[in-house]
Amino acid sequence: MICDVAIIGAGVVSAQxxxxxxxxxMRVTVIDMAEPGSEQAASFGNAGWLSSHSVLPPASPGVxxxxxxxxxxxxxxxxxxxxxxxxxxxWLLNYLRAADSFDKLRETARVLRSLIKDGPALHEAxxxxxxxxxxxxxxxxxxxxxxxKSHYDNAPFGWKVRRELGIALEELDAQALHAKVPHLSxxxxxxxxxxxxxxxxxxxxxxxxxxxxxxxxxxxxxxxxALGIQRQGGGTVTVKTTQGDVACAHVVVAxxxxxxxxxxxxxxxxxxxxxxxxxxxxxxxxxKGPAIPLMLEDRKVVINQMTDGVRCxxxxxIAGVDAAPNWRRADILRRHLLESFPRLAGASGDAPATSVWxxxxxxxxxxxPVIGPSPRCAQVFYACGHGHVxxxxxxxxxxxxxxxxxxETPAIDMQPFSIRRFQ
Numbered sequence: 001m002i003c004d005v006a007i008i009g010a011g012v013v014s015a016q017x018x019x020x021x022x023x024x025x026m027r028v029t030v031i032d033m034a035e036p037g038s039e040q041a042a043s044f045g046n047a048g049w050l051s052s053h054s055v056l057p058p059a060s061p062g063v064x065x066x067x068x069x070x071x072x073x074x075x076x077x078x079x080x081x082x083x084x085x086x087x088x089x090x091w092l093l094n095y096l097r098a099a100d101s102f103d104k105l106r107e108t109a110r111v112l113r114s115l116i117k118d119g120p121a122l123h124e125a126x127x128x129x130x131x132x133x134x135x136x137x138x139x140x141x142x143x144x145x146x147x148x149k150s151h152y153d154n155a156p157f158g159w160k161v162r163r164e165l166g167i168a169l170e171e172l173d174a175q176a177l178h179a180k181v182p183h184l185s186x187x188x189x190x191x192x193x194x195x196x197x198x199x200x201x202x203x204x205x206x207x208x209x210x211x212x213x214x215x216x217x218x219x220x221x222x223x224x225x226a227l228g229i230q231r232q233g234g235g236t237v238t239v240k241t242t243q244g245d246v247a248c249a250h251v252v253v254a255x256x257x258x259x260x261x262x263x264x265x266x267x268x269x270x271x272x273x274x275x276x277x278x279x280x281x282x283x284x285x286x287x288k289g290p291a292i293p294l295m296l297e298d299r300k301v302v303i304n305q306m307t308d309g310v311r312c313x314x315x316x317x318i319a320g321v322d323a324a325p326n327w328r329r330a331d332i333l334r335r336h337l338l339e340s341f342p343r344l345a346g347a348s349g350d351a352p353a354t355s356v357w358x359x360x361x362x363x364x365x366x367x368x369p370v371i372g373p374s375p376r377c378a379q380v381f382y383a384c385g386h387g388h389v390x391x392x393x394x395x396x397x398x399x400x401x402x403x404x405x406x407x408e409t410p411a412i413d414m415q416p417f418s419i420r421r422f423q
Contacts, residue, residue, distance in 0.1 A: 037207040060157070122396060135307070278329045302314050
């Protein structure tokens, strides 16, 4: 099989990239073991936020002091499984070093803001194009909820940086908070409203709709596992797969955490780690959940009303890609959800049936995605490592990769996203 561009991966970054390439008249083949929009992709189960203000990585100066407390707390936002912790130690140490000064975090925030600033509007345009307008609300805004204002005042840096970048926010007292989120527990007495943000009501369905549109415009899909990338003569490259070779002019590596091994086949170092994330869903459309997407700052979880229920997602587990799920982590999310929205449990104290999920956030240790060409093979482009901003950042990422392949001027400065920083 010969095509203009082969994209490895069928998540939301792949979908957005393929859309941009097909718009430019290119023949595109997508390669993945699972169907687009399936549960395998990290984009399937995320919280659905289009959070254009998510410009800071989870780590910050001094965060290492909190790690022992988090690890000892069964409800805490971070867990590291042993013995995998030994293997993950180099990545974890670099993760802390990348956030050991406020100057570093300001630079990270500036770079991420350039990628995700217009995320809600870009997704709104895509949704209109592919017939998914019912799944994207680019104007809902979202809320960060705190037990009280002191919790907000004790973490001033992130909010200061957002203001420095021109991100508008509105502080909410208890009355204003509960007016926006009526069913939220009275334990939350202060909030911050982010008016520029939006949300997706079903990331899995959104990806499926994009691919349905692309199939109608000639996209080819190969259900196979990509084994590696080989350079050939005559200006072509080959993707080796379990179903045979796919020859193409360019390859886009958008395979999430599995991109690391594919980069190695080209000779590039790509230090990705899986920040394993769980979600829990209470199915139903008439539940007493959030009227607007929100994050519980003390619990580090996001709660969002989806098309088919209320979803609670978040927190981080470091355990690699092969370890079995620890569904106790999902039980913890369910507890957070029911404690913060007591009316979800109903008068009897029993919540509706629950569905659970585990996915792998593909994360670089500096919190910045890898986007752009390989220094070893200019025909290979990377679009991976988005960590916690994969959904909101996917639309701009797809645009940037297509611009690079087409020889167009990129919409933003690409240097900070280059894989060269890890070589």
